[in-house]
Amino acid sequence: MRDVTFRTLHHSAFTMPPGEEQRARDFYVGVLGLTEIPKPASMRPIGGWFRSPADGSGIEIHGIPDPDFTPNRLGHPAIVVDDLDALAERLAAHGVTVEPDDRFPGYRRFHTYDFFGNQLEFLQEN
Template sequence: MFTRLHHVQLAMPVAQEQRARDFFAGVLGMTEIDKPPALVSRGGAWFRSGGLEIHLGVERDFEPARKAHPGILVDDIDGIAGTLRAAGQEVSWDNDFPGFRRFYAQDPFGNRLEFLEQMV
């Protein structure tokens, strides 16, 4: 019935698209993708890497998601953690998920992000 997750949407404050680009494209190395023309006027930005898309949508009364989060599978968790630290982002490791190494970080708006790498 289900085949895969197409995207995750996170919220962001009004007029902060450049901060989103600086983080998701500049720090994480994702590629910004064009929004459909009918959605451009709503603001926000969309990014893709591998099979993952993250859509950032504008919320006028924005509050970051501090508990809800995307779980992003990666193949070089130490590299991602190092990249985030080098960009001034805090990385919080958590060893409570058997079979995975994982940590939490935040996007520039305070939304929680989880990065996981399956242990072999």
């Protein structure tokens, strides 16, 4: 059996209630500052795709409407940032709660929740 090397994570996905694309934009673009990118024509036109930076060299997050939506309070993307304090200030300025967590050695981090109640983790190396 040949070994496989996992190189990078292409994207993470979150679910949201159907018809809430604007609310997803409000959070992922308006609060986090990501850029919404067009979906390929072969994909369903609902939901939203968000990226930072816009050139695709960083992260990408896809929103997927789910008629049986329940917020994901445990499973979450963990996103490394270059300025955790600036992001915490940005979230607080938009009324978004930041929950600091010091249990991960070598990193400062916090958890927060999007407008649908899905958990997100942000980290910065010490």
